[in-house]
Amino acid sequence: MAETNGHTSRPRVLIPEKVSPDGLRLLQETLDVDEKKGLTPDELKDIIGEYDALIVRSETKVNAQLLAAGKRLKVVARAGVGVDNVDLEAATKLGVIVVNSPQGNINAAAEHTIALLMAVARNVGSASVSIKSGKWERSKLVGVEVKGKTLCVLGLGKVGLTVARAAGGLGMNLMAFDPYANPSLAASANVELVSSMDELLEQADFLTIHTPMIASTKGIIGASELSKMKKTARILNVARGGIVDEKSLLEAIEAGTIAGAGLDVFTAEPPQPGDTASKLIEHPSVVATPHLGASTVEAQENVSIDVCTQVISILSGQLPRSAVNAPIILPEEYRTLQPFVTLLEKMGSLYTQHFGQNNSTQRLRTTFELVYEGTLASTNNTKPLFASLVKGLVSPVTSTDSLNINIVNAELVAKERGILISESKSRENLEQEGYSASVTLKVRLDPRSPSASRRGNPIEGEQSSQRKTKIQDQIITGFVVNNQPYISRLGRFSCQFVPTGTLLICRNYDEPGKIGVVGERLGKAGVNIRFMSVAPIEQNGNNGGGLTVDGHEAKENEALMILGVDKPVDEEVRKSLIAGDGVVEASVVLL
Numbered sequence: 001m002a003e004t005n006g007h008t009s010r011p012r013v014l015i016p017e018k019v020s021p022d023g024l025r026l027l028q029e030t031l032d033v034d035e036k037k038g039l040t041p042d043e044l045k046d047i048i049g050e051y052d053a054l055i056v057r058s059e060t061k062v063n064a065q066l067l068a069a070g071k072r073l074k075v076v077a078r079a080g081v082g083v084d085n086v087d088l089e090a091a092t093k094l095g096v097i098v099v100n101s102p103q104g105n106i107n108a109a110a111e112h113t114i115a116l117l118m119a120v121a122r123n124v125g126s127a128s129v130s131i132k133s134g135k136w137e138r139s140k141l142v143g144v145e146v147k148g149k150t151l152c153v154l155g156l157g158k159v160g161l162t163v164a165r166a167a168g169g170l171g172m173n174l175m176a177f178d179p180y181a182n183p184s185l186a187a188s189a190n191v192e193l194v195s196s197m198d199e200l201l202e203q204a205d206f207l208t209i210h211t212p213m214i215a216s217t218k219g220i221i222g223a224s225e226l227s228k229m230k231k232t233a234r235i236l237n238v239a240r241g242g243i244v245d246e247k248s249l250l251e252a253i254e255a256g257t258i259a260g261a262g263l264d265v266f267t268a269e270p271p272q273p274g275d276t277a278s279k280l281i282e283h284p285s286v287v288a289t290p291h292l293g294a295s296t297v298e299a300q301e302n303v304s305i306d307v308c309t310q311v312i313s314i315l316s317g318q319l320p321r322s323a324v325n326a327p328i329i330l331p332e333e334y335r336t337l338q339p340f341v342t343l344l345e346k347m348g349s350l351y352t353q354h355f356g357q358n359n360s361t362q363r364l365r366t367t368f369e370l371v372y373e374g375t376l377a378s379t380n381n382t383k384p385l386f387a388s389l390v391k392g393l394v395s396p397v398t399s400t401d402s403l404n405i406n407i408v409n410a411e412l413v414a415k416e417r418g419i420l421i422s423e424s425k426s427r428e429n430l431e432q433e434g435y436s437a438s439v440t441l442k443v444r445l446d447p448r449s450p451s452a453s454r455r456g457n458p459i460e461g462e463q464s465s466q467r468k469t470k471i472q473d474q475i476i477t478g479f480v481v482n483n484q485p486y487i488s489r490l491g492r493f494s495c496q497f498v499p500t501g502t503l504l505i506c507r508n509y510d511e512p513g514k515i516g517v518v519g520e521r522l523g524k525a526g527v528n529i530r531f532m533s534v535a536p537i538e539q540n541g542n543n544g545g546g547l548t549v550d551g552h553e554a555k556e557n558e559a560l561m562i563l564g565v566d567k568p569v570d571e572e573v574r575k576s577l578i579a580g581d582g583v584v585e586a587s588v589v590l591l
């Protein structure tokens, strides 16, 4: 119960946008609900102080000023997925939990993709405009059938998989590229997972985009990618504007090297007259809709019930299911576990970026062993550590708005991604190491398995055909000293570095001159080195049995160079390091 003027009253919820009534009925049982549409930002700011919860869609800008004025505010709920209209940092600082509905509109978005697929194939948009203007144009508007054609899915997550299943029902051949997809889910939907985007582009009659919008996917389909596609290919985007570069797409359609597109999302929404998106929308070979992916009665019901249930949970003191900024850690555990929570997230992210990025077939669908060592072994509640590892493993490949991992949902997210994590404890005393607790993340690779040689293993690299190298377990160990997380082992190398910022990690032959080569190349590229650490091969423990990829004895003459740099190292520079003498492999990670 909330206190108002000394009287106890029911908590109050403000809803300034159109949200389906199904969830609101649930709220009304225990809460006071005010629906007030059409408020100006100032009017909203004037009254927000009277409310405990705010429920919005994409139109209300929940900025820092509004949040600061919401003195009683405990939760902001987004009836949908995207939280780009909510200042998450300000909400977190103020202790306001932000929740959304990551599942509620998946089917709607997938069905809308199918609607655009058929509309693009059969010229439905142009035909409708033509007949409404009194014309009867039949021969000009001959379409193509989708049956027997190849639908290529970029990003086989929740929406991508649902689209694939539906397109299978239309008799389409299905292919996907998603380095982190769950292969058994792909197989169950008859989707062939390919190991490179180029392969996908070459095969596509229709290419449908379902990745999140993150730094690595911004403009991922640009002029070079479009030039690899068939002239008859058509592109669909119901994910986010900007994943397909609008200028390149317009040029390709105008040049006739891409046959058409179905677009629901745009870089700026609504597009402004004269901008590239508007020119695309006007083009007769493009079918466009104004971000309608989630706009079905059913999806709006789902998201409404989903977020309203979470508002009720939070206002009654429980944890929500899908909090974007939910605590991974409860206040009472904060002091002891927080540094390890940070460490585990960094280790997970390091794993995905370092061990995953050199080979496009690397998948998260792996069995991880997580060992808590020293005093950490006496922790009864490892849930926050587990959740934090899952968050770290997945976050480099998922957008923050669709991924809200916390202690409530971590196991479910891991299961959905095909990630298996076994936890164990080792009470070995670590005091002689200079710290009391550490944690090790391990993925066991079988040298006899053909997949081991294709798994992004850092031991085998782009030069592995020239010099024989060993298949090793993928291991990361970390520890905490004075609340500061450190990494002490990476693969078979013994190291000590703080996992933060942009790091360039080079595996090189342990010979003179290698540091100079890398330093000079970075200098030429204008990249400043903040710190550097050289990691020799770990002397203790399991260093493997000296087997090469093809079973021969290997030389132990390698080291790892870890450089903290002041800005991202671009792909050209990274590749040029490997092309030079002595660097076998280089990865860039952002922690």
Ligand SMILES: NC(=O)c1ccc[n+]([C@@H]2O[C@H](COP(=O)([O-])OP(=O)(O)OC[C@H]3O[C@@H](n4cnc5c(N)ncnc54)[C@H](O)[C@@H]3O)[C@@H](O)[C@H]2O)c1
Residues within 6 Å of the ligand: 081, 082, 102, 105, 106, 109, 154, 155, 156, 157, 158, 159, 160, 177, 178, 179, 180, 181, 210, 211, 212, 213, 216, 217, 220, 238, 239, 240, 264, 265, 291, 292, 293, 294, 295, 397, 398, 399, 402
């Ligand atoms: N138009 C709409 O109204 C609407 C509605 C719902 C969702 N969406 C959007 O649809 C998209 C997909 O949503 P979802 O819920 O399926 O997300 P998801 O997180 O379940 O799936 C995204 C998939 O993309 C993959 N991926 C990431 N980077 C990749 C890369 N570089 N190459 C290939 N695959 C990559 C991930 O591994 C993941 O499997 C998001 O952008 C979301 O915002 C739009």
Ligand SMILES: O=C(O)[C@H](O)COP(=O)(O)O
Residues within 6 Å of the ligand: 057, 058, 059, 079, 080, 081, 082, 083, 105, 291, 293, 294, 295
């Ligand atoms: O992020 C979302 O949930 C979708 O893109 C739809 O947003 P909407 O609620 O503004 O339709």
